[in-house]
Amino acid sequence: MSADLIRIVSRSSPMALAQVERVRAELAALRPGIRTEVVPVTTSGDRWMGDLSKLGGKGAFTKEVDAALLASEADLAVHCIKDVPADRPLPAGTVFAAYLKRDDIRDAVIHPEGLTLDEMPAGARIGTSSVRRIAQLAITHPELECVPMRGNANRRLEKLDAGECDALMLAVSGLERIGRTDRISEILPVDTMCPPIGAGVLGLQCREDDTETIEAVAGLGDADVWKEISAERMLLHVLQGHCNSPIAGYAKAERDGRLSLRARVFSPDGKTVLDAHEWAGPLDPATLGTSVAVALLRQGAREVIDTIPH
Numbered sequence: 468m469s470a471d472l473i474r475i476v477s478r479s480s481p482m483a484l485a486q487v488e489r490v491r492a493e494l495a496a497l498r499p500g501i502r503t504e505v506v507p508v509t510t511s512g513d514r515w516m517g518d519l520s521k522l523g524g525k526g527a528f529t530k531e532v533d534a535a536l537l538a539s540e541a542d543l544a545v546h547c548i549k550d551v552p553a554d555r556p557l558p559a560g561t562v563f564a565a566y567l568k569r570d571d572i573r574d575a576v577i578h579p580e581g582l583t584l585d586e587m588p589a590g591a592r593i594g595t596s597s598v599r600r601i602a603q604l605a606i607t608h609p610e611l612e613c614v615p616m617r618g619n620a621n622r623r624l625e626k627l628d629a630g631e632c633d634a635l636m637l638a639v640s641g642l643e644r645i646g647r648t649d650r651i652s653e654i655l656p657v658d659t660m661c662p663p664i665g666a667g668v669l670g671l672q673c674r675e676d677d678t679e680t681i682e683a684v685a686g687l688g689d690a691d692v693w694k695e696i697s698a699e700r701m702l703l704h705v706l707q708g709h710c711n712s713p714i715a716g717y718a719k720a721e722r723d724g725r726l727s728l729r730a731r732v733f734s735p736d737g738k739t740v741l742d743a744h745e746w747a748g749p750l751d752p753a754t755l756g757t758s759v760a761v762a763l764l765r766q767g768a769r770e771v772i773d774t775i776p777h
C-alpha cells in the first residue's frame with residue numbers, strides 16, 4: 468500500500484462487490500485515515516459455465532485475484548474462504564491477515580412458491596452442482612432430483628425464474644450479501660445439510676512482505692473465527708479434499724473458549740456417511756483439525772474421496 472491508500476482486488480459479481488463494500492465500511496470505521504480503491508477482475512470460474520473440475524478445481528475463482536495481488540496491482544484480496552483451496556499451499560508470498568466475523572453458515576432452499584423440501588412433489592428438480600449438497604439431499608429427500616446449476620447467485624436466481632429448475636440451494640450468507648433473503652423458502656439445519664469448510668467467512672489476503680497493509684487490516688479480524696478456520700482448513704488439508712469432494716464440516720468456538728470440530732464425508736449417493744466430532748481440549752486448533760481428519764481417514768475417507776473424479 469502507499470501511505471494512505473489500499474487497493475482491493477475483487478471479482479465483479481454482485482456478491483464479491485458486496486463483500487468488498489463490507490471490508491471498506493469496516494476499514495473506514497477502524498482506520499478513517501485510509502482510503503480504499505476497488506480493482507475489478509474476472510476469473511476463469513466466472514467465465515466458465517461447465518464442470519468446474521475441468522478448470523483444475525476451486526482455484527478457478529482465486530487464480531486471477533492472486534495474480535493481481537502478487538503483481539502489486541492491488542494490496543488486498545477479499546476471499547470467501549469456502550472458495551480457497553486447502554489441498555495446496557496458499558500462493559507463495561501471500562498470507563491471510565484476518566478473517567472477518569462469521570456470517571450464517573447454513574444453506575437455504577429457494578422455491579418460487581415458497582415450498583420447503585418436504586412439501587415439494589417427487590421429481591422436483593433442485594438446481595445444484597455441489598456434490599456436498601447432492602449427497603445430503605439424497606439422504607433426506609431421495610425423491611427429489613438434482614440438476615446441474617452454475618453461475619453466480621444472481622444468475623442462478625434468474626435461471627430458476629426462467630424455469631431451468633424448480634428450486635435452488637444457496638448459502639444464506641451469500642443471499643444476505645446480495646440482498647435477496649426475501650427469496651428464501653426454508654433454511655436447512657446443519658444436522659441435515661452440513662456446510663462446506665469455511666462457510667460464511669471472508670478472509671483478507673495480503674502480500675506477506677506488505678507489513679503496512681497487514682497491520683492496517685489485522686484489526687478487522689475475529690479471534691474466534693481465526694481458531695475455527697485454522698481447524699477447518701487443516702482438516703481439509705489433511706484430507707486433501709478437492710473442489711468436487713463431498714466434505715462438509717464446521718468448527719465452533721464457544722463463549723467459554725472451548726473449540727469443537729464436526730466433519731462428514733459422503734459418497735455422492737449418500738449411502739456412505741462418515742462422521743467425526745471432537746473437542747480441542749488442550750489441543751491447538753490446527754491439531755484439532757488433524758485429529759478429526761485422522762478419525763475420518765480411519766473410517767475410510769480416503770477411498771470415498773478418491774472414487775470421485777476431479
Ligand SMILES: NCc1[nH]cc(CCC(=O)O)c1CC(=O)O
Nearest residue numbers: 547549637638640641666667668
Ligand atoms: N461457490 C460460490 C460461493 N462461494 C461462497 C458462497 C457463499 C458465501 C460463503 O460461504 O462465504 C457461494 C455461493 C453459494 O454456495 O451459495
